[in-house]
Amino acid sequence: MxxxxxxxxxxxxxxxxxxxxxxxxxxxxxxxxxxxxxxxxxxxxxxxxxxxxxQQELPYGGNKRTLGMFKVGYDQCYDRSIMPHTSVVDAHNHFQPFGGNAIPLVEMAEYLRKLGVLFVNVYGIGQTLPIDSGCEYYLDCKDTAVIPSIRNDFRNASNYLQYEPKGVHLTLSMSFPDLAVPEEIMPQINLLDREYPGQFTWMGEVNLVKQALFNNDVVATPIEIIDQWSDFMQRLREDEKTPRGNIPIAIHSDFGNNDEPEKYLPLMERVLELYPDNKIVWVHMGLSKELTNMDPKRHIEILTRLLDTYPHLMLDLSWRVLWDSYFYDEEIRRQYVAFINQYSTRFLPGTDFVALDKKDFDDYKDDVNVTGLINKYLDDKAFRNIALGKNYFDLLDLKDSNGFNYIAPKICE
Ligand SMILES: [Zn+2]
Incomplete structure (x- = not known):
């Protein structure tokens, strides 16, 4: 606004x-x-x-991070030895589940404030289970087709406007697109624009290829269809006319699997080649539960080449699979930490939490902690860029209610 x-x-x-x-x-x-x-x-x-x-108004037991610490004028440094290692940004949080009911927004906002996660992307879920299936999680309902749907984006926008939580900054995201049916995307962007003008400033998480859904009637997006994305990709890019600017798009695209680690790499390469000026966020660095044995050296080599070639490309460090399958190992972690430190302006933090109402505060707390563990090993510059939000603020040109840009605090010497 x-x-x-x-x-x-x-x-x-x-x-x-x-x-x-x-x-x-x-x-x-x-x-x-x-x-x-x-x-x-x-x-x-x-x-x-x-x-x-x-700080006085924080929920009981909360850490001491508040929005004011990220505003112009706040001059205290961030002491890593006493303040949390977890990220102040969650750029990847599904406020709506695959099926079933979501944790109410007011409750979710309380979790966020308590944990000092203050800047959050509000994703729906692109792939929803049919409401008449009774299913809540796609892996429990194999053979049930999951379909992209706009209903979660409507839910998120309407909840947000109704409750507008205080003390956190939420960014609404369009999660509806079915990348395999590009002709349906523009009309739906227009619909959201008409109903909620200027409210959606992010797109994603959208699935280019997600092998975990292959049992639910989903296939990889055919590579030739990527050529047909130009109208909506242009729309995201040229959004300067509205208050939104160049809208980032967060894409889930598996690198491959344990048998063929680079099987699907050509899909993301095609997207980057055709749309180099879009702000593309590659979620989970392309890793997944289907690819747990990727050679870190090879993985980093490919990502380095792509980051060097495409200056708008960013990588998202969300999902605990990254810690559990890669960063947990000291030798592997050493390689990724060096890579992240070197390219520290190109990473965004996130949890990949899915807010199904059967989960609670401790589940989210656990995701925030585990996905934030890697921050402990980063140098101060990378910590500030990633964990303290600088990259996120820059990417979105994020402003406070007085119109001043949010600023990541300096790290104490
Ligand atoms: Zn996700």
Missing amino acids: KKFTKNKFYLSCFSLAMAVGLGGCMSVQQKEMKQQLQKIKEQVNNIQQQVNQE
Whole structure:
């Protein structure tokens, strides 16, 4: 909404310039600048008070991280020896389950504040189980077809607008697209735009190939269909006209499996080759439960080549499978830590939590802890970029309610 205000200003400035010449416009700009400076001054003067207040209002037993610590004016450094190692961002959180009921948004927001996870992407689930199937998890209902659906995006948007949780920043994501049926994507983006204008500033998680769903009537997206994505990919890219900017798209695309580790790599390579200017987030670095024995050296070599070739590509470190199957091992971890430190501006943290109402706070806490373990081994720069949110803030140009960009605090020397 903030950019709307800005646009309005430019519009009025332009109209003024037409009426009284550029000089009139300049004075309006100067006035605006003066107001901005005043706003900054006020924020700087009040920020510590705001943080103290926020900390008092935290749920019992919560850690001490609050939104105010990520705002202009907050000048205290982040002491890694006493503050949590977990990420302040969860860029990959499914607020809606495959089937069954979701944890209510107000409850989920309480979990987030308690754990100091303050910036969160609100995913639906692209692949939903039919409501008449009684199924809650696709692996429990093999042979039941899962289908992409827009209903979870509607649920998330309507919950968000109804409850608008305080103390956390939520980013709504379009999770509906079926990448194998690209002609249906634009009409549905338009529908969400009409119903919830400017609210969805992310797309994903969308499945290019997800082998875990192969028993549920899903196949890999045929490579030739990727050529037909150009209209919606352009739409995501050129969204500057609305308050959203270049919308990132988070894609699930398995590298391969234990028998053929690079089987599906050509699919993601094709996407990158055709849409190099889109902000593409490759989730789980392409790893999965089907690929637990990838040679780290080979994996890192391929990812390095792609990151070097495609400057908009980012990798998401979500899902505990990464820790359990790779980072857990000291020798493997050493290689990934070196890689992440070197390319630290290209990673986003996340849990891949699925908010089925049978889960509770401890389940989410566990996911936050395990997916955050790798942060402990990162150097300070990478920790700030990834765990303290700098990459996420930069990617989304994320602003607070005063219109100032969120800032990751400096790490204490
Ligand atoms: Zn996911």
